[in-house]
Amino acid sequence: MKWIYFTIFDPRFYPRPIFFKRCCGMLVYYLRTFPGYVRSPGKVPNAPARGTGRSARKSTSRDPLGVFYKCPRQDRSRLLDSVFYEALYVPCLKKVGGEGIVVMNAYGVHAAKLLGKKVVVDLMDLWSCEDSALHLNAVDFKSLKKADLVLAWSRAIHSLLRRMGISSVYLPFGVDLKTFDPMSVPPSLFLNRYPDVGGTVRLVYSGGLWYVGGKEVLGVGKLLKAFKKVEEKRRDVALLIQAPREVMEMAREMGLRNVVHVERTPLSNDPLRLSFLRSADILVLTGSRYSAVYLAERTTMYQYMATGNAILAEATLGVRGVLTHGETGYLVELDNPGKMAEAILVLAADEGLRRYIGRNARSLLERHYTWEKLIEKARSILA
Numbered sequence: 001m002k003w004i005y006f007t008i009f010d011p012r013f014y015p016r017p018i019f020f021k022r023c024c025g026m027l028v029y030y031l032r033t034f035p036g037y038v039r040s041p042g043k044v045p046n047a048p049a050r051g052t053g054r055s056a057r058k059s060t061s062r063d064p065l066g067v068f069y070k071c072p073r074q075d076r077s078r079l080l081d082s083v084f085y086e087a088l089y090v091p092c093l094k095k096v097g098g099e100g101i102v103v104m105n106a107y108g109v110h111a112a113k114l115l116g117k118k119v120v121v122d123l124m125d126l127w128s129c130e131d132s133a134l135h136l137n138a139v140d141f142k143s144l145k146k147a148d149l150v151l152a153w154s155r156a157i158h159s160l161l162r163r164m165g166i167s168s169v170y171l172p173f174g175v176d177l178k179t180f181d182p183m184s185v186p187p188s189l190f191l192n193r194y195p196d197v198g199g200t201v202r203l204v205y206s207g208g209l210w211y212v213g214g215k216e217v218l219g220v221g222k223l224l225k226a227f228k229k230v231e232e233k234r235r236d237v238a239l240l241i242q243a244p245r246e247v248m249e250m251a252r253e254m255g256l257r258n259v260v261h262v263e264r265t266p267l268s269n270d271p272l273r274l275s276f277l278r279s280a281d282i283l284v285l286t287g288s289r290y291s292a293v294y295l296a297e298r299t300t301m302y303q304y305m306a307t308g309n310a311i312l313a314e315a316t317l318g319v320r321g322v323l324t325h326g327e328t329g330y331l332v333e334l335d336n337p338g339k340m341a342e343a344i345l346v347l348a349a350d351e352g353l354r355r356y357i358g359r360n361a362r363s364l365l366e367r368h369y370t371w372e373k374l375i376e377k378a379r380s381i382l383a
Contacts, residue, residue: 001118003382004098006031008075008107012267016104016122016173023375024382029096031108033088071129073137074105082139086110093117100382102151106143113146120382121147122171126157128291131213134160151381154297155321169381172322174369175302180269182307183362187279189271197260200238201348203227204280206262206273207300209244210293217293219286219314222337224251229341230348231258237348242276268303277307281354282347285313287334297322302369308362310354312343322369328361 005017005026017028036043063069063081072078077085089111093101100118103109105127112119121144128134136144144150144166151171152158161168191198210218220243227239235258241247242262251259265273277283283304287293296318304311305328313319315331323329330347332339347354367373 001099001382002097003100003102003120004029004096005102005104005122006093006108007104009104014104014124015176016124019173019176019371019374020102020122020378022371023378026102027096027098029092031089031103032092033085034091035088037092069138071135071137073140074127075107077139078137079139082137083110086139090114106140106147109143109147119147121150123150123152123157123161125153125292125296126160131215131217131290134291134295149381154295154318156295156297156317160295171374171378171381172297172369173299173302174371174374175299175306175365176371177306177366178371180274180303180306182274182278182303185271185274185278187275189275190279191275193272194240194260194262197238197240200236200258201234202279202281203230203237203239203284203344203348204242204277204282205239205284205286206242206277206303207286209246212290215290217288217290219288219293219335220247221250222314222335222340223284223286224254224256225337226340226344227259228254228256229338230344231256233345234348237344240276240280242273277303278309280307280309281351282344283307283309283311284340284344285311285319287314287316287319289334294318302365305361305365305369307358309358310347311357311361312340312347314340322364323361326357328357328364330357 003024003026005020005028007017008031011017020026021028063078065079069079073082089108093108093112094115101112102120102122104122105124106121109119109121126134129137150161150166150168152161152168153173155170158168158170205223207218209216209220230237239259240262241259242264248261262276285301285304294316311329313323313329313331314334316334323331325331330343332343
């Protein structure tokens, strides 16, 4: 069967289409509406707002039912306008041909089924229109039910879909060690650029800020609170932050002293960033109860595993689907900066434990979560 991959995201930031091109020789296209293509045939999707912006944008839906139905999709459409957009995808899907399509997230499913195509949804995360609970848009839910198969990027999402009666297979994102391998770059590349942190226990956070409903949902604020407690006990631990400068403003407001801002690199696999991650003693993965974070096996987690260094992670469902406390990660209770501070102090004082956890995490990655391993599974799924 000839499969074609469609995405509404820029593959530079969400490279799953590249995975499927390598895996199965799929052609990759941006999913476009017919009017959108006519107006701007060469348009490329914008870089993602997640992790870089101050707040999630407000709904711009023009759906007349929006007065009554308040649950938008990720593109902010709701009901009637979502169905209308699906109809506008038909010419795009018809033109490229193919017997089956793989779509990132639940867009274009109804249009493809209307054309008699087999549809696989490559589900990055479950988009919820509520901050404190999982509430799916009705069109998203019907799309997932209508698809022939859903590829869940996390075990937690896979389990949830199965309970909803949706056909699902677990296919995580993992990491491509051919293009992203921190162990291929020496720590000295980073340490020569930032010599003042050379004699410290380096606590590293590499990520962004993501505001939903005015609340930051990646959880970096809890790390700052935890580090304030750490500074009271140890002066030789440095917090190295590769994130928007707003995080440094937050750190200054809290009176933190031993915090260093590391400039972000143009690409996630820039040698300087790889060296930065490789130089870490402890890598911190924060989280929250927001569904797109709580259920996710985040790309950052797999990147951390590739370093061979110790990972300290808040115990979200997504994290617990991959990491085991004391073996491949050091897991702490969610939303408890005090417990996080205690964990930082434990790891800072025990180099043997750090090496043990880091070595096991890298081994786990190599056995199950490299693209080479996942390509084998993807081929068997689509055969």
